[in-house]
Amino acid sequence: MAETMKIVAITGDHEASVIEAAKPEPGKGQIRMRVEGCALCTFEQRMFTGVVPVPLPFIGGHEVAGYIDAIGEGLKPENYPIGKRIAARTFYSCGHCYGCRHDEGNLCVNGSEQDKSWMAYPGIGGLEQYMLIKPDMLFFMNDDLPLEKACFAEPLACVLNSIEKGRIEIGDDVVVIGGGIMGQLHVMCSKLQGARVIMSEPDEARRQLAAELGADVCINPLECDAVEKVKELTGGNGAAVVFNTTAVSAVAQQAIGMVAASRQAHRGLPELAAQLRGRHHRRRLAVRPQLPPLLRRPLQGHHRPRQARLRRLRYR
Numbered sequence: 001m002a003e004t005m006k007i008v009a010i011t012g013d014h015e016a017s018v019i020e021a022a023k024p025e026p027g028k029g030q031i032r033m034r035v036e037g038c039a040l041c042t043f044e045q046r047m048f049t050g051v052v053p054v055p056l057p058f059i060g061g062h063e064v065a066g067y068i069d070a071i072g073e074g075l076k077p078e079n080y081p082i083g084k085r086i087a088a089r090t091f092y093s094c095g096h097c098y099g100c101r102h103d104e105g106n107l108c109v110n111g112s113e114q115d116k117s118w119m120a121y122p123g124i125g126g127l128e129q130y131m132l133i134k135p136d137m138l139f140f141m142n143d144d145l146p147l148e149k150a151c152f153a154e155p156l157a158c159v160l161n162s163i164e165k166g167r168i169e170i171g172d173d174v175v176v177i178g179g180g181i182m183g184q185l186h187v188m189c190s191k192l193q194g195a196r197v198i199m200s201e202p203d204e205a206r207r208q209l210a211a212e213l214g215a216d217v218c219i220n221p222l223e224c225d226a227v228e229k230v231k232e233l234t235g236g237n238g239a240a241v242v243f244n245t246t247a248v249s250a251v252a253q254q255a256i257g258m259v260a261a262s263r264q265a266h267r268g269l270p271e272l273a274a275q276l277r278g279r280h281h282r283r284r285l286a287v288r289p290q291l292p293p294l295l296r297r298p299l300q301g302h303h304r305p306r307q308a309r310l311r312r313l314r315y316r
């Protein structure tokens with residue numbers, strides 16, 4: 001009998017199950033990755049709760065890290081050593097559409113071209129013990145970087161993309177709205193860019209975490225007029241950059257009100273995010289291969305501020 005593996009699939013509304021499936025064999029030019037860490041994000045949560053309808057069973061998991069387990073024909077073992085730690089980009093880039101040819105592979109329109117024939121059910125595949133990927137989807141990780149941290153490569157890459165677009169300058173005032181995972185990563189990266197960071201978040205525990213991760217000022221938008229508070233903290237100017245990491249339309253309005261007259265930047269298009277729901281992920285999901293050197297360090301594990309240790313945050 002062929003070897004099997006376990007997968008976790010969404011099997012109903014608020015229901016997930018462990019299912020046995022055939023362990024995939026890497027075909028020509030494919031790499032089999034043994035998944036050791038897979039983080040869950042709002043994307044999976046929306047499918048699990050039925051907000052985004054998907055064909056069932058559905059295999060989520062797009063923030064993945066693990067080891068090279070086997071390689072297919074045509075790949076040199078010295079280039080892809082068995083046991084090497086990797087993180088993977090799970091979203092497909094065809095390489096020839098408009099987005100792909102303009103260094104925006106995350107905007108690829110040919111996702112349906114991706115070979116998923118090795119998967120037992122539709123989905124992304126990170127919540128499987130083994131997944132098949134192509135060489136251009138993997139990123140080598142340092143051997144001493146724990147894989148439960150390495151699977152943050154994908155959300156961190158999304159944040160780096162927005163940090164790059166924000167063009168923060170040293171000493172800039174930056175507001176981060178929302179203290180979830182993406183908000184906290186924006187705090188850490190904005191600090192690395194030399195900003196003074198203001199976190200706006202109603203939950204006390206999240207505000208506290210943001211402060212530990214480097215936020216200079218934390219405000220509770222339920223207890224004050226957040227726009228007025230930001231104006232007050234910035235000498236009436238407003239912030240140079242505002243990252244809205246929530247998908248709440250009213251908050252998008254607030255974000256615009258906080259921005260200084262001469263500058264503005266947002267993560268994605270917040271006012272559209274609420275309407276786009278899960279789809280806005282699709283628009284911002286490239287793991288960009290060229291990370292700025294300063295920001296590359298924490299990802300590779302050379303730079304380990306005490307604050308970067310792993311925390312478990314409960315879904316609510």
Ligand SMILES: [Zn+2]
Nearest residue numbers: 041043063155
């Ligand atoms: Zn994600």
Ligand SMILES: [Zn+2]
Nearest residue numbers: 094097100108
């Ligand atoms: Zn493409």
